[in-house]
Amino acid sequence: MQKEIPGPAVISLLVDNESGALARIIGLFSGRGYNIRSLTVAPVDEEGLVSRVNVVTTGTPADIRQIEAQIERQVPVSRVVNLTAEGPHVAREMALIKVVSHGEARTEALRIAQAFRARAVDTTASSFVFELTGSTDKLDSFIELMRPLGLAEVSRTGVAAIRRGPQTI
Amino acid sequence: MSNTASAHPATKNTASLPGAEVLMRALQEQGVEVIFGYPGGAVLPIYDALFRQNAIRHVLVRHEQAAVHAAEAYARSTGKVGVVLVTSGPGATNAVTGLLDALMDSIPLVCLSGQVPSPLIGYDAFQEADTTGITRPVTKYNYLVRDPETLAETLHEAFAIARSGRPGPVLVDLPKNIMVGDAPYVGAGAVTPRTGKVRMDPERAAVAAAVAAMKKARRPLFYTGGGIINAGPQASETLRKLARLTRFPVTSTLMGLGAFPGTDSQFLGMLGMHGTYEANLATHGCDVLIALGSRFDDRVTGRLDAFSPDSFKIHVDIDPSQINKIVHVDLPIIGDVGRTMALMIEEWEAQSAYEHNDDLDAWWQQIEAWRSLDCLRFSQDQAPDAVIKPQQAIRRIYELARETERETYVSTEVGQHQMWAAQYFQFDAPNRWLTSGGLGTMGYGLPAAVGAQIAHSDALVLDIAGEASTLMNVQELGTIAQYRLPVKLFIINNHYMGMVRQWQELLHGSRYSESYSDALPDFIRLAESFHAKGMRATRLDELDNVIREALAHPGPVVVDLCVAEGENCFPMIPSGAAHNEMILGPEQEERGVQVTREGRALV
Numbered sequence: 050m051q052k053e054i055p056g057p058a059v060i061s062l063l064v065d066n067e068s069g070a071l072a073r074i075i076g077l078f079s080g081r082g083y084n085i086r087s088l089t090v091a092p093v094d095e096e097g098l099v100s101r102v103n104v105v106t107t108g109t110p111a112d113i114r115q116i117e118a119q120i121e122r123q124v125p126v127s128r129v130v131n132l133t134a135e136g137p138h139v140a141r142e143m144a145l146i147k148v149v150s151h152g153e154a155r156t157e158a159l160r161i162a163q164a165f166r167a168r169a170v171d172t173t174a175s176s177f178v179f180e181l182t183g184s185t186d187k188l189d190s191f192i193e194l195m196r197p198l199g200l201a202e203v204s205r206t207g208v209a210a211i212r213r214g215p216q217t218i
Numbered sequence: 219m220s221n222t223a224s225a226h227p228a229t230k231n232t233a234s235l236p237g238a239e240v241l242m243r244a245l246q247e248q249g250v251e252v253i254f255g256y257p258g259g260a261v262l263p264i265y266d267a268l269f270r271q272n273a274i275r276h277v278l279v280r281h282e283q284a285a286v287h288a289a290e291a292y293a294r295s296t297g298k299v300g301v302v303l304v305t306s307g308p309g310a311t312n313a314v315t316g317l318l319d320a321l322m323d324s325i326p327l328v329c330l331s332g333q334v335p336s337p338l339i340g341y342d343a344f345q346e347a348d349t350t351g352i353t354r355p356v357t358k359y360n361y362l363v364r365d366p367e368t369l370a371e372t373l374h375e376a377f378a379i380a381r382s383g384r385p386g387p388v389l390v391d392l393p394k395n396i397m398v399g400d401a402p403y404v405g406a407g408a409v410t411p412r413t414g415k416v417r418m419d420p421e422r423a424a425v426a427a428a429v430a431a432m433k434k435a436r437r438p439l440f441y442t443g444g445g446i447i448n449a450g451p452q453a454s455e456t457l458r459k460l461a462r463l464t465r466f467p468v469t470s471t472l473m474g475l476g477a478f479p480g481t482d483s484q485f486l487g488m489l490g491m492h493g494t495y496e497a498n499l500a501t502h503g504c505d506v507l508i509a510l511g512s513r514f515d516d517r518v519t520g521r522l523d524a525f526s527p528d529s530f531k532i533h534v535d536i537d538p539s540q541i542n543k544i545v546h547v548d549l550p551i552i553g554d555v556g557r558t559m560a561l562m563i564e565e566w567e568a569q570s571a572y573e574h575n576d577d578l579d580a581w582w583q584q585i586e587a588w589r590s591l592d593c594l595r596f597s598q599d600q601a602p603d604a605v606i607k608p609q610q611a612i613r614r615i616y617e618l619a620r621e622t623e624r625e626t627y628v629s630t631e632v633g634q635h636q637m638w639a640a641q642y643f644q645f646d647a648p649n650r651w652l653t654s655g656g657l658g659t660m661g662y663g664l665p666a667a668v669g670a671q672i673a674h675s676d677a678l679v680l681d682i683a684g685e686a687s688t689l690m691n692v693q694e695l696g697t698i699a700q701y702r703l704p705v706k707l708f709i710i711n712n713h714y715m716g717m718v719r720q721w722q723e724l725l726h727g728s729r730y731s732e733s734y735s736d737a738l739p740d741f742i743r744l745a746e747s748f749h750a751k752g753m754r755a756t757r758l759d760e761l762d763n764v765i766r767e768a769l770a771h772p773g774p775v776v777v778d779l780c781v782a783e784g785e786n787c788f789p790m791i792p793s794g795a796a797h798n799e800m801i802l803g804p805e806q807e808e809r810g811v812q813v814t815r816e817g818r819a820l821v
């Protein structure tokens with residue numbers, strides 16, 4: 050048996066956009082003791098009949114395969130992909146980060162924001178709201194850097210992910 | 219009711235009818251003959267529609283949980299989808315245990331629940347419950363019908379989902395206004411249910427690889443489960459052919475009993491916690507394990523790291539999520555188990571001849587040595603006034619029922635009596651054994667007997683019960699009386715929740731905390747108050763006569779069999795132990811240890 054080391058996995062799925070569909074997916078995770086690190090969901094087709102759910106979870110490769118299989122057997126789920134296992138993919142999230150500070154700290158926050166290509170979407174004399182898009186790691190490090198500079202509030206979207214290249218879900 | 223749609227059920231008919239009439243028509247088109255249910259405010263329009271038709275029979279139970287168990291047994295014993303009808307709120311919540319029971323044992327059901335009118339949903343209306351929310355984790359799928367346009371389509375899809383792939387319960391929540399208002403009828407032929415993901419035909423290459431591994435086996439074993447029963451009687455036939463052809467031994471889970479004849483010499487009995495010595499040691503010692511429609515339940519595997527440690531494992535299942543869920547398998551095959559076994563037969567005949575007949579003979583000799591321990595033997599004092607052993611009672615019920623040569627269906631409650639029934643009853647056909655396996659629901663057996671007897675009015679239907687379990691759904695004696703169902707309820711009465719008592723004795727220093735059945739009713743008078751015949755046996759010389767008389771009685775009978783209180787069910791693999799660490803009964807203990815050592819040396 051291969052060595053099974055737990056790690057994060059990005060799972061994307063398409064689900065019929067019906068009442069209770071999201072509860073069904075979330076309930077499956079909580080009922081079977083799987084972990085949800087982040088979750089995004091929104092309709093993705095023209096008519097709004099199909100939603101895409103991106104879940105970041107953790108587990109051994111065997112755990113993740115079991116999670117995929119449990120999602121796959123749900124009636125309204127038409128497609129499940131473990132993007133982490135399938136190869137190169139793009140995973141992005143967006144965060145709104147409020148920093149409240151003055152003087153040196155305020156200038157430093159703005160300088161770091163520029164280095165991260167974060168946009169100041171709201172500015173007052175004592176605060177910034179930065180909008181930052183990128184990988185989870187990038188957002189994490191930006192937030193860490195803001196912490197001593199007056200970090201006041203964070204709102205993150207969770208991961209949206211898609212496979213690289215012409216192949217689709 | 220217009221008969222245009224029933225004459226052309228596959229054609230789209232957009233004629234609008236009251237929702238309840240659409241429901242009746244959809245049920246008829248789905249071939250429903252019987253509904254088990256209980257009325258209430260939210261389902262009054264449905265009961266009114268039922269009243270005005272004759273095609274579907276309604277069986278009035280005495281509690282909604284019983285409706286579900288009865289429908290489960292109806293489904294299990296006929297292969298059809300069982301149908302339940304309950305009202306909103308408490309009607310639906312009472313059905314929850316039964317729904318989960320059906321989910322765990324893969325029983326096809328459609329449960330129709332009433333709901334308060336849509337405009338009242340969310341306002342804590344009288345008898346309102348978030349039924350789809352409550353039942354989501356206990357059903358294969360569920361619906362709340364909000365739009366009359368989708369009613370007929372939803373009902374057809376519900377049936378298709380219940381019976382497709384790995385079967386299970388589907389709930390359709392029906393708001394009262396949808397049942398009263400008009401809705402278009404659509405025939406089943408015009409609906410494309412979302413069951414397309416089910417894979418029936420296995421990958422041929424995987425089957426060929428499995429058979430190649432089987433050809434190399436020296437100590438093979440078929441480990442068969444309820445999936446074979448669900449795959450239909452044809453699958454049981456195929457299993458028999460496959461076993462004959464290969465000469466491989468066969469063991470079965472609790473749910474699979476009957477798929478292979480219990481009386482056949484190739485059958486090792488049930489495996490697992492209360493499985494036979496030979497079945498468990500064969501599982502432990504085999505070199506190729508072929509799991510057919512079974513799911514490596516913890517009651518089967520015992521301690522996981524010691525489960526069948528040296529075997530190449532092949533797992534055939536229609537549900538991909540069962541593969542590698544508990545036990546890592548070497549060769550998974552996704553598909554219908556009946557079709558897969560049929561392909562295995564083809565491959566077995568096509569591939570080069572089996573070359574290990576000598577090893578297989580040695581394997582069979584080993585199995586016979588284990589079998590000679592006679593692990594289910596018990597000692598019954600033969601004095602006329604001796605206390606009846608529960609094993610004796612159950613074995614005699616089996617033997618005397620067999621003597622009647624009637625088609626026999628057996629339900630059980632949950633506990634020691636259930637395990638003894640699984641050990642002593644030998645079923646020659648599938649769909650005859652009705653028991654709560656995955657969920658272990660006390661109170662399953664009596665309503666299950668109702669469902670089986672409704673489906674098979676001329677058959678002999680037995681409920682092997684305990685006195686504690688019986689009391690959990692004893693109200694169904696009322697249903698039995700109303701429909702004059704000649705069910706034979708045998709209560710193995712040891713004045714204890716026997717399995718709880720057994721675990722307390724073995725694992726909790728004989729501290730029998732709350733497991734004594736105090737203040738029991740007089741079961742004879744209880745029977746009589748429900749218009750049934752009541753009987754009792756308290757000594758050995760009464761046992762056979764009482765059983766014979768009960769079996770011969772044309773109506774319902776409740777038999778109170780007063781048995782020894784302290785008997786334990788053996789063999790037993792204590793939880794956390796391995797298959798070769800079985801606890802044997804007092805009769806086998808000494809020799810068992812020896813054989814275990816020999817067995818370890820040999821396999």
